[in-house]
Amino acid sequence: MEEKGIKGLLIDYEYCTGCYxxxxxxxxxxxxxxxxxxxxxxxxxxxxxxxxxxxVYLPFPTEVCTLCASRTKKGLEPACVKHCxxxxxxxxxxxxxxxxMGTKKRMVLYRPR
Numbered sequence: 001m002e003e004k005g006i007k008g009l010l011i012d013y014e015y016c017t018g019c020y021x022x023x024x025x026x027x028x029x030x031x032x033x034x035x036x037x038x039x040x041x042x043x044x045x046x047x048x049x050x051x052x053x054x055x056v057y058l059p060f061p062t063e064v065c066t067l068c069a070s071r072t073k074k075g076l077e078p079a080c081v082k083h084c085x086x087x088x089x090x091x092x093x094x095x096x097x098x099x100x101m102g103t104k105k106r107m108v109l110y111r112p113r
Contacts, residue, residue, distance in 0.1 A: 006111065009067060009078065010097040011059055014106035015088040018043065018057035022080035022089065029068060029079040038065035039080050059089065061110050067091065 018041060026038040039061050046054040059080070061067070068078035072091070076082070081089045090097065094111055101107045 006094045007067060007072065007091065008094045008097050008109055008111040009061060009081070010090045010092070010101060011108050011110065012088040012090075012104065012106065013056060013058045013108065014104065015086045016041070016057040016059055017086050018055075019085050021083050021085050022059050025079040025083035026065075029071070032064075036064065038062055038068075058108070059084075060108065061112070065110075065112060067112055 020041055022039050023037050023041060026032065030038065032038070039059055042058045042060060044056040044058060046056060048054055068076070068080075071078060077091050078089075081091045090100070094109070097109055101109050
């Protein structure tokens with residue numbers, strides 16, 4: 001049974017433009033050394049019929065992501081959510097985000113350990 005109030009991150013990657021603002025915001029928030037980040041943007045090329053291709057950008061938290069615990073304790077959004085230029089990230093309770101996730105097919109839900 002799920003505990004009430006557990007927070008997570010919903011990513012609507014249909015609208016991610018691959019701007020990497022989430023990566024930069026995380027790096028600046030934590031002063032990560034080069035090559036380490038709490039979020040990475042994966043670039044996926046989907047091959048479509050007729051020789052066409054579809055480019056997908058998928059921002060996804062890494063093993064060092066804490067969902068900005070120090071920020072969220074103060075009632076602030078995680079840095080990646082606050083600075084996402086496409087507005088494709090949302091922070092909230094897992095139950096609320098899971099409900100919203102059912103409305104579209106290009107979404108992923110992240111729940112930290």
